[in-house]
Amino acid sequence: MRKKRVLLLSEGFGSGHTQAAHALAAGLRQLNPDIQTRVMELGNFLNPVLGPLIISAYRKTVSKQPKMVGLMYRSNYKKSLNRFMQLALHRMFYTHTSQVISQLKPDLVICTHPVPNAVVSRLKRLGLDMKLCTVITDYDAHGSWVNQEVNNFLVSSSLVKDKLINHGVPESRINVTGIPVHPHFWKTYDKAEIRQQFGLKELPTVLIMGGGWGLMYEDSLLEYMTEWRERVQFIFCVGNNDKVKEKMLANPRFRHENIRVIGFTKEVSKLMDVADVLVTKPGGMTCTEGMSKGIPMLFYEPIPGQEEQNCEYFIQGGFGEMLEKTETVDKWMKMIQQPDISSQYRQALLNKRNEEYNPLTCPKAVLQLLQ
Structure with missing residues (x-):
């Protein structure tokens, strides 16, 4: 009997979309080793010259003109990608998408980014007989995700489900599963072993992340935080942003025995276990x-x-707060130096997580779609 095949399509506009695809693929294989998965950033795969150039331009826009990105997001919030745009994308990048699908012969196509989602939807309108599932990787539902050819939407929360319904998606096509995370995040690691692996001290620890692109800008509060470096240990994770890493390492403030500056790592799950608080860009992943x-x-x-x-979603849920003033920094730096209080706070969040999120839900939902 042929093994079930799942093709997961993403794009490199931010690392979270592709991370979600890899996380879901790993979760599926963990639950059922007989399933074959393939993750692809479709534009880069089909057009390896022009694709990275467009993503690089988008990255620069995000880092230099974030307000413009927000304006574009809000102005098209209720709109799907129109037919002309889908046709243009198809002609420029995705003319061979149907050939890729034909060669791989997946039983299910899953999209974790709106663009391949729109392209496969167009192919379905043109006659492609394929089950299409969309995993929304944020806690919002922009109209660009919505196509009537999508058979199932897997979403992060009931709030996103309601927003999709307002976009005209039938409730029967929406499952609230949470965003998938890699199985590494399903387990807890030994703190002593992690400290030994990374050469860390047994100190209150803060993990600061700038996302896959390492977009830390010139945030003065992040620099202010290091005033606590004699009593608190800091791990700055700047992703693939080598320029930020070099700049930080050239600054005497960051050349301290209790400050680590690292680039891209696959060990984030371990670093989160050894850290007492996470300071982060609020990407959905x-x-x-x-x-x-x-x-x-x-x-x-x-x-x-x-x-x-x-x-907004995580603040309202009690999982975090905005870092907008020095008083917030001082409050948290003092709290994590009180082990009992810090431990109680984290246990309360774990209890809340158990009520609201199960990392197995999303891959289990996909397994049901494959039956």
Whole structure:
């Protein structure tokens, strides 16, 4: 009997979309090793020259003009990608998408980004007989995700479900599963072993993340935080942003025995276990990983649009707060130096997580779709 095949399509506009695809693929294989999965950033795969150039331009826009990104997000909030745009994308990037699907012969296509979602939807309108599932990777539902050809939407929360219904999606096609996280986030690691692995001290620890692109800007509060470096240990994770890493390492403030500056790592799940608080850009993926670990979160510099919505969701849920003033920094630096209080706070978040989120729900929902 042929093994079930799942093709997961994403794009590189921010690392979270592709991370979600890999996380779901790993979760599926963990639950059922017989399932074959393939993750693809479709534009980069089909057009390896032009695709990265467009993503690079988008990255620069996000870092230099975030307000413009927010304006574009809000102005098209209720709109799907129109037919002309879908046709243009198809001609420029995705003319061979149907060939890729034909060669791989998946039983299910899952999209974790709106663009491949729109392209496969167009192919279905043109006659492609394929079950299409969309995983929304934020705590908001922009209209660009919505296509009537999608058979199932897997969403982060009931709030997103309601927003999709307002966009005209039938309730029967929507499952609230939470955003998938990698199985590494399903378990707890030994803190002593982590400290030994990374050369860390047994001190209150703050993990600061700038997302896959390492967009830390020039946030003065992040620098202010290091005033506590004699009593608190800091791990700055700047992703693939080598320029930020070099700049930080050239600054005497960050060259301290209790400050670590690291680039891209696959060990974020371990670092979250050894940390007492997470300071992060509020990407949907990172926030969900933080929630899965029950780690309190402080959010800084949300990009207008979906990151603002992510912030609002987690703040209202009690999982974090905005980092907007020095008093907030001081409050948390003092709290994590009180082990009993810090431990109680984290246990409360783990209890809340158990009520609201189960990392197995999303891959289990996909397994049901494959039956």
